[in-house]
Amino acid sequence: MAKKFSRRKFIVRSLLGGTGLLIGGTFLARNSIRRSLYQIVNAGEMPYDGDTNDPRLWFEINDTNQITFYSPKVEMGQGTFTGLVQIAAEELEVEIEQINVVHAPTKSGVIDGLSTGGSTSISSLWQPLRELAATLREMLVIEAANQLGMDAKQLKVEKGVVSGGSTSLTYGEIVQGVENWEVPDTPPLKEAKDFKYIGKGISRVDLKAKVFGEPIFGLDAQMPDMLYGDVVRPSKIGATYLSADTSKAEKMPGVVKIVKEKDFVGVVARSRMEAHNAKKAIKVEWKTEKNWQSKDIEALIQVGEGDPMVIQTQGSAKSILSKAEEAGEEIRSEYTSPIGAHAQLEPNGAVAYVEKDKATIMMSTQVINMTRDEVADCLGMRADQVNIIPTYLGGGFGRRLHTPNAIQAALLSKAVGKPVKCFFDRKEEFQNDTFRPPTHHVMKAKLNADGLIEAIEHNVSSGDVMYGSALLPGYLQTVLGSDVGAWRGGMIQYGKIPNFRAISWRVKLPFATSWWRSLGLLANTFAIESFLDELAIRLKKDPVQFRLDQIQDDKAGDRLKKVIKSAADNAGYTDEVKNGRAMGFAASTDANTPVAHVAEVSVENNEIKVHKVTCAIDPGLAVNPDQVKAQSEGAIIMGLSAALYERMYVEDGELRPIIYGPYQMALMKNAPKEIDVLILENADAPGAVGEPPMGPIAAAIANAVFRLTGKRLRDLPLKLS
Amino acid sequence: MKVSFTLNGKKQTVDTEGNTPLLWVIRDILDLKGTKFGCGKAACGACTLHVDGNAIRSCSFAVKYAEGKEITTIEGLGNPEKPHPVQQAWIEEVVPQCGYCQIGFIMAAAALIEKNDNPSDEDIDQNIVNICRCGTYYRMRKAIHRAAEIKRSTQTPKA
Numbered sequence: 001m002a003k004k005f006s007r008r009k010f011i012v013r014s015l016l017g018g019t020g021l022l023i024g025g026t027f028l029a030r031n032s033i034r035r036s037l038y039q040i041v042n043a044g045e046m047p048y049d050g051d052t053n054d055p056r057l058w059f060e061i062n063d064t065n066q067i068t069f070y071s072p073k074v075e076m077g078q079g080t081f082t083g084l085v086q087i088a089a090e091e092l093e094v095e096i097e098q099i100n101v102v103h104a105p106t107k108s109g110v111i112d113g114l115s116t117g118g119s120t121s122i123s124s125l126w127q128p129l130r131e132l133a134a135t136l137r138e139m140l141v142i143e144a145a146n147q148l149g150m151d152a153k154q155l156k157v158e159k160g161v162v163s164g165g166s167t168s169l170t171y172g173e174i175v176q177g178v179e180n181w182e183v184p185d186t187p188p189l190k191e192a193k194d195f196k197y198i199g200k201g202i203s204r205v206d207l208k209a210k211v212f213g214e215p216i217f218g219l220d221a222q223m224p225d226m227l228y229g230d231v232v233r234p235s236k237i238g239a240t241y242l243s244a245d246t247s248k249a250e251k252m253p254g255v256v257k258i259v260k261e262k263d264f265v266g267v268v269a270r271s272r273m274e275a276h277n278a279k280k281a282i283k284v285e286w287k288t289e290k291n292w293q294s295k296d297i298e299a300l301i302q303v304g305e306g307d308p309m310v311i312q313t314q315g316s317a318k319s320i321l322s323k324a325e326e327a328g329e330e331i332r333s334e335y336t337s338p339i340g341a342h343a344q345l346e347p348n349g350a351v352a353y354v355e356k357d358k359a360t361i362m363m364s365t366q367v368i369n370m371t372r373d374e375v376a377d378c379l380g381m382r383a384d385q386v387n388i389i390p391t392y393l394g395g396g397f398g399r400r401l402h403t404p405n406a407i408q409a410a411l412l413s414k415a416v417g418k419p420v421k422c423f424f425d426r427k428e429e430f431q432n433d434t435f436r437p438p439t440h441h442v443m444k445a446k447l448n449a450d451g452l453i454e455a456i457e458h459n460v461s462s463g464d465v466m467y468g469s470a471l472l473p474g475y476l477q478t479v480l481g482s483d484v485g486a487w488r489g490g491m492i493q494y495g496k497i498p499n500f501r502a503i504s505w506r507v508k509l510p511f512a513t514s515w516w517r518s519l520g521l522l523a524n525t526f527a528i529e530s531f532l533d534e535l536a537i538r539l540k541k542d543p544v545q546f547r548l549d550q551i552q553d554d555k556a557g558d559r560l561k562k563v564i565k566s567a568a569d570n571a572g573y574t575d576e577v578k579n580g581r582a583m584g585f586a587a588s589t590d591a592n593t594p595v596a597h598v599a600e601v602s603v604e605n606n607e608i609k610v611h612k613v614t615c616a617i618d619p620g621l622a623v624n625p626d627q628v629k630a631q632s633e634g635a636i637i638m639g640l641s642a643a644l645y646e647r648m649y650v651e652d653g654e655l656r657p658i659i660y661g662p663y664q665m666a667l668m669k670n671a672p673k674e675i676d677v678l679i680l681e682n683a684d685a686p687g688a689v690g691e692p693p694m695g696p697i698a699a700a701i702a703n704a705v706f707r708l709t710g711k712r713l714r715d716l717p718l719k720l721s
Numbered sequence: 722m723k724v725s726f727t728l729n730g731k732k733q734t735v736d737t738e739g740n741t742p743l744l745w746v747i748r749d750i751l752d753l754k755g756t757k758f759g760c761g762k763a764a765c766g767a768c769t770l771h772v773d774g775n776a777i778r779s780c781s782f783a784v785k786y787a788e789g790k791e792i793t794t795i796e797g798l799g800n801p802e803k804p805h806p807v808q809q810a811w812i813e814e815v816v817p818q819c820g821y822c823q824i825g826f827i828m829a830a831a832a833l834i835e836k837n838d839n840p841s842d843e844d845i846d847q848n849i850v851n852i853c854r855c856g857t858y859y860r861m862r863k864a865i866h867r868a869a870e871i872k873r874s875t876q877t878p879k880a
Contacts, residue, residue: 076819077818077820077855078818203812203815204817206817206820207812207815207817208801208812209820210820210823211804211808211811211817211823212796212799212800212808213753213754213756213794213795213796213824214754214755215755216820217754217757217820219754219758220754271741271745271749272745273738273741273742273745342854343852343854345757345759345765345767345821345822345852345853345854346757346759347758392820393819394757394820395821395855396819423758425761426759426760426761426764626815630815630818630860633856633857633859633860636856637857637859638855638856641856659760659762659764660760660762660764660852661764665852665854666856667851667858668849668851668858669846669847669850671856671858671859671862672859673842673859
């Protein structure tokens with residue numbers, strides 16, 4: 001039963017001079033992991049960077065009848081702004097165009113302690129936003145009734161206009177001059193059959209801005225009298241700043257000031273190029289401990305090294321497999337995936353203006369609240385003295401779940417007393433990323449006499465995803481049990497298998513590894529779903545039926561079976577090679593959203609070409625089916641890029657490559673010419689969409705390649721020569 | 722040094738270091754933010770604009786070479802009242818996700834269909850080589866075919 005808002009939870013303010021209305025509501029974290037985190041943090045008295053107070057949603061209505069919605073979530077392409085506007089417009093009874101959605105700056109009081117990410121924006125705001133919008137509508141109707149001297153029940157609401165008989169008032173007119181508002185109980189919410197916007201594939205609300213080149217991104221931000229800053233960043237892994245010789249840089253054209261802080265050196269100049277050229281003239285002395293090479297990293301990422309944690313167990317997998325190994329009946333395969341870069345097109349950076357008792361930062365970030373606190377801390381200010389103004393992100397993907405570059409921009413600004421714009425260059429992005437960690441997987445199984453799996457085990461060794469990330473400090477390891485991010489997708493989703501185990505081996509690497517879209521899902525699904533395919537082939541069974549036969553009969557199992565059947569049927573899945581093309585199948589469940597892929601592949605001159613992907617997804621309720629498709633298409637292409645091309649390596653202590661091209665990624669010519677996305681809706685509420693569709697793609701491609709070539713590729717990126 | 726060129730139909734003169742990439746002159750001196758920085762090494766295409774109708778990666782094009790040329794940026798390609806066929810198609814197909822790379826692609830696609838108003842998939846593969854991390858290529862391909870169709874349909878027939 002959905003929790004109702006009580007009146008206490010709404011905050012209502014009249015705008016200055018009674019020219020408008022501001023209404024805010026609160027919401028609890030609805031995602032179960034976040035909820036348990038809140039419980040843990042509140043129960044113990046542990047220091048925590050995030051804010052466990054309920055964040056707020058805000059609407060503002062002013063005298064021009066413009067409704068502004070202050071979003072606590074950022075828009076980074078995942079379509080969140082559009083979905084939130086649809087949800088709000090539905091209950092508010094306004095048209096989509098009447099709502100202006102903006103990023104909420106921190107001074108507005110809208111802060112979300114846990115960031116934008118994890119495919120949770122729509123699912124977590126679904127209920128609270130609907131309730132807030134419905135209550136706001138009710139408030140406006142009641143006030144209109146007062147002003148018109150009519151019974152509220154006689155009034156109709158449509159497109160932001162309240163009418164009764166021959167009179168009507170717009171929302172903008174209603175809020176004029178009202179100092180005291182009555183907040184009613186939340187009215188019943190609309191039923192799905194009455195939805196006007198929810199469930200429709202309406203155009204993105206930010207479409208025109210993005211097609212006509214409006215200056216909406218972090219890189220586009222500017223302030224009056226702004227200068228340009230640059231910071232010397234390390235090339236080598238594990239380098240710490242010791243000192244710098246800035247004698248040459250000081251004399252270079254356009255330089256305003258050289259800034260030496262305790263852990264970095266930077267320059268402020270009159271233009272970006274002048275700052276960049278002066279930076280190149282700075283000689284920094286770094287301290288490095290070890291000259292890392294790729295083979296050193298590979299040696300660390302091995303199942304059996306690092307700290308093991310059982311993350312899933314059923315039956316007696318350990319003993320059964322151990323006996324099977326002794327009897328020579330154990331089937332075993334190993335898989336690997338490399339270090340991955342985010343490579344988002346907009347580099348990190350910020351425009352910062354630090355004044356005597358306040359600081360203003362405009363930037364692309366996924367962690368608005370944390371960044372504000374870090375900047376305030378560094379400047380010795382209170383949190384309310386720092387205002388972070390988020391911008392549209394030119395790509396997030398988890399890269400901006402920690403944005404300490406704001407601190408550097410702030411310190412440069414403080415040093416010159418003017419706004420300073422400071423951005424990474426591309427080499428710095430590649431070498432200072434918080435990478436997708438490399439992984440090593442060992443899959444083991446014993447089959448029974450009926451040709452089904454009697455016992456199966458997945459061992460995954462990975463660099464940290466969550467641990468060591470500023471978003472979730474390492475001490476939470478003891479309460480969470482293991483690195484949640486690294487084993488996403490690493491559990492066995494076939495509940496009829498009587499004995500299974502998943503074990504995560506955590507490895508701390510010398511460079512930062514953290515959240516990359518879908519976290520461990522892509523690599524874990526690659527290992528598990530390739531292995532399932534290997535077993536099916538060994539048994540001469542249809543791989544689709546082999547999976548269906550081992551899924552349990554509960555709600556999650558039913559949903560998974562449906563997406564599997566839908567993808568297979570729609571693609572006309574077959575094991576046969578036809579006209580030089582083969583199909584590969586894989587499925588995964590992530591954040592409660594099951595997804596299945598069929599990839600249709602050919603091989604020409606050892607090059608793997610993906611011609612078509614059929615994707616079935618059950619996202620719960622699809623607020624915007626076109627955007628669910630767009631996210632699925634994008635995740636498939638991003639996953640394909642990682643599956644076929646992407647790989648960072650370590651050479652002479654440096655992470656490489658440092659530029660697009662050598663860091664090979666999917667281009668237009670590599671993208672499937674056909675992507676069919678089938679949306680199987682199955683609930684009254686929206687679930688996760690941004691990440692789950694990435695899961696199966698690598699395994700689906702590898703499984704197709706096997707049927708085509710007889711070669712089983714077990715390492716990403718998949719290469720035939 | 723002083724450099725003069727036509728920008729979106731208007732004569733401009735800037736006084737700056739001749740080796741400054743055209744990208745930063747456009748963005749920071751002339752305050753047109755549509756053209757983006759992605760890599761600074763002509764490897765991603767986010768900075769694509771037109772120089773005399775050719776798609777050029779402006780991060781690696783020194784402003785001194787713009788002397789006397791006709792430069793077109795996204796701001797001059799089209800607007801909401803009069804969108805370029807590529808922009809119209811991009812809107813119909815709802816192509817952008819994060820949107821940051823899209824301008825470079827739109828400029829590259831506009832240059833392509835100006836030279837070839839019926840590009841094949843192979844033509845698109847060979848000529849559209851920018852990078853999109855969000856993975857919107859599937860929709861982009863459809864939009865480019867649609868843009869070419871719009872352009873062909875608005876052409877005055879040859880006598």
